[in-house]
Amino acid sequence: MAYEPPQLEVYINQFAAKTFAKPYHREFVNILNLKGHERVLDYGSGAGGPASLIAKTLKKGNGFLTCVDISQRWMDCAKKMLSKYENVDFYLGHIAKLDIKDNSYDIVGIHFVIHDIPAESWPEVTSSLASKLKTGGLLYMREPVSDIQQAENMMSLFERAGMQRVYVKDVKVPLSSRTIEMCMKK
Numbered sequence: 001m002a003y004e005p006p007q008l009e010v011y012i013n014q015f016a017a018k019t020f021a022k023p024y025h026r027e028f029v030n031i032l033n034l035k036g037h038e039r040v041l042d043y044g045s046g047a048g049g050p051a052s053l054i055a056k057t058l059k060k061g062n063g064f065l066t067c068v069d070i071s072q073r074w075m076d077c078a079k080k081m082l083s084k085y086e087n088v089d090f091y092l093g094h095i096a097k098l099d100i101k102d103n104s105y106d107i108v109g110i111h112f113v114i115h116d117i118p119a120e121s122w123p124e125v126t127s128s129l130a131s132k133l134k135t136g137g138l139l140y141m142r143e144p145v146s147d148i149q150q151a152e153n154m155m156s157l158f159e160r161a162g163m164q165r166v167y168v169k170d171v172k173v174p175l176s177s178r179t180i181e182m183c184m185k186k
């Protein structure tokens with residue numbers, strides 16, 4: 001069963017995405033280094049903060065964004081936030097079960113999502129995400145971690161799914177515990 005947020009949490013997130021969290025969403029979207037023509041999968045799109053910035057950039061170059069989330073309420077939120085963009089589609093459910101074509105994305109973005117997922121599901125999630133990328137495609141992730149071992153575990157799973165490490169580093173995100181940013185290449 002997906003966690004469905006109470007309406008208050010939704011309002012707070014929507015407010016955050018339009019105000020104080022926006023610079024951090026922008027910072028994440030900047031590292032994706034989008035030219036505009038890419039196909040991007042935003043995993044765990046939530047209220048649509050990073051997704052709306054990605055969609056705006058992709059609109060300029062005929063790129064395309066797919067938003068995936070497990071929660072109906074967050075998905076409704078993202079749909080509302082992105083309603084003015086035509087270059088976006090939305091998938092609700094488990095990435096391993098969704099009818100999304102393999103080898104079809106240039107970039108996967110994951111912003112503060114994996115910590116919400118039980119560790120026993122990580123192998124399936126990481127291999128499904130890797131399968132959606134084209135060869136040479138890049139996966140960028142920002143996640144709060146308890147220690148570096150947790151980041152190592154995530155990277156090892158992506159490696160097992162046939163990806164290589166590009167970099168991992170600590171980043172400062174206000175109100176978040178230790179946060180790492182990583183990039184993996186297929």
Ligand SMILES: C[S@@+](CC[C@H](N)C(=O)[O-])C[C@H]1O[C@@H](n2cnc3c(N)ncnc32)[C@H](O)[C@@H]1O
Nearest residue numbers: 044045046049068069070071074111112113116
């Ligand atoms: C903390 S929010 C982050 C939302 C967005 N990425 C952002 O930075 O604003 C985490 C999101 O991940 C979603 N999520 C949790 N488990 C998921 C899963 N197994 N598959 C897809 N999305 C999931 C939640 O529903 C929620 O929308």
